[in-house]
Amino acid sequence: MSLKYIDEYRDSDLAKMLVKKIQSVNCKDLRLMEVCGTHTMSIFKHGIRTILPKEITLLSGPGCPVCVTAQKDVDAFVEFARQNNVILTTFGDLIKVPGSGSSLAKEKAEGADVRIVYSVFDAVDIAKQNPDKEVVFCAVGFETTIPTLAATILSAREDGVKNFTIYSANKLTPPALAALMETKGVQIDGFILPGHVSVITGTNAYRGTFEKYNIPSVITGFEPIDILKAILILVQQNATGLPALVNAYPRAVSENGNLKAKTIMNQVFKLCDASWRGIGQIPTSGMELKKEFAAFDAAKKFNMDMPEVSEPAGCACGEILMGLKTPKACKLYKKKCTPMTPVGPCMVSSEGSCAAFYRYS
Numbered sequence: 118m119s120l121k122y123i124d125e126y127r128d129s130d131l132a133k134m135l136v137k138k139i140q141s142v143n144c145k146d147l148r149l150m151e152v153c154g155t156h157t158m159s160i161f162k163h164g165i166r167t168i169l170p171k172e173i174t175l176l177s178g179p180g181c182p183v184c185v186t187a188q189k190d191v192d193a194f195v196e197f198a199r200q201n202n203v204i205l206t207t208f209g210d211l212i213k214v215p216g217s218g219s220s221l222a223k224e225k226a227e228g229a230d231v232r233i234v235y236s237v238f239d240a241v242d243i244a245k246q247n248p249d250k251e252v253v254f255c256a257v258g259f260e261t262t263i264p265t266l267a268a269t270i271l272s273a274r275e276d277g278v279k280n281f282t283i284y285s286a287n288k289l290t291p292p293a294l295a296a297l298m299e300t301k302g303v304q305i306d307g308f309i310l311p312g313h314v315s316v317i318t319g320t321n322a323y324r325g326t327f328e329k330y331n332i333p334s335v336i337t338g339f340e341p342i343d344i345l346k347a348i349l350i351l352v353q354q355n356a357t358g359l360p361a362l363v364n365a366y367p368r369a370v371s372e373n374g375n376l377k378a379k380t381i382m383n384q385v386f387k388l389c390d391a392s393w394r395g396i397g398q399i400p401t402s403g404m405e406l407k408k409e410f411a412a413f414d415a416a417k418k419f420n421m422d423m424p425e426v427s428e429p430a431g432c433a434c435g436e437i438l439m440g441l442k443t444p445k446a447c448k449l450y451k452k453k454c455t456p457m458t459p460v461g462p463c464m465v466s467s468e469g470s471c472a473a474f475y476r477y478s
């Protein structure tokens with residue numbers, strides 16, 4: 118099945134045929150995890166949950182960058198916003214995420230200079246336009262955005278920008294999958310792996326996890342046909358008992374990924390341990406600035422070392438991100454927690470599972 122145009126990836130006849138094929142596979146109860154928040158939104162938007170056999174449960178995973186940001190990192194962003202002389206720059210989704218005592222939206226309302234940017238390059242421009250201010254960028258993202266961040270820092274260094282720093286809460290996908298597989302109570306029968314992250318990492322980045330846990334894994338794109346194809350492959354692999362790591366997104370993903378992007382990323386950043394909401398500390402799952410780029414490290418420049426703090430009482434974001442619960446199992450869902458009054462990040466982010474449930478179900 119070789120498709121060329123975007124319409125073909127939304128073709129309803131093809132979708133019906135794939136659903137029929139999925140239904141025809143004799144499968145036991147299956148729990149499949151879409152790792153990525155963009156997949157979660159696409160699955161809801163196209164009603165994919167509603168057309169699958171009842172034996173198949175789709176779980177949302179730890180692939181929404183705002184959702185997995187640890188509470189202590191949200192607190193750090195708030196602390197930066199409170200500093201005199203700081204302009205805090207951030208992507209929009211982060212602004213409403215509640216920290217332990219405040220949020221960026223609250224700080225902004227109380228007079229802090231918090232600005233929403235659409236690219237990290239905009240943050241550097243703000244720094245150039247405000248040489249008497251310190252501009253801090255909240256770096257929250259995965260392999261998809263880290264190379265751009267690295268390129269921006271290289272360019273800021275070349276331009277001699279001295280008042281721009283980032284607070285890195287960046288994360289890597291494959292270590293999180295391994296951490297999930299090691300978590301007690303987690304039951305996942307297959308991973309729908311993120312298309313855009315894989316464009317950078319390549320298929321090989323998942324090989325270690327796949328070989329260790331022997332779990333059906335399919336990289337796929339974000340159109341309904343992509344997602345249905347991935348589900349069909351996972352269902353078939355489970356039925357035959359023959360797990361495989363499959364790249365079902367070859368129009369964008371290669372074995373080794375984007376070597377240029379990875380080179381830039383590794384020029385500026387190095388691996389570090391990182392805290393994930395709900396999951397906790399995962400070894401070598403983060404990226405911090407290398408020593409030679411310390412001048413761009415907000416945590417070092419401001420000597421900011423935030424303590425680990427507990428997550429909001431009653432919020433089940435952590436369990437949702439590990440596939441242990443769905444949003445409807447959270448006692449606060451649609452009661453105390455709504456998109457207007459979010460308690461946790463999964464209700465704030467446009468890729469968050471709770472926001473998706475609220476909007477579509």
Ligand code: SF4
Pocket residue numbers: 431432433434437444447448449450451454455459460461462463464465471
């Ligand atoms: S509904 Fe709200 S409180 Fe519950 S898990 Fe989601 S974000 Fe957290």
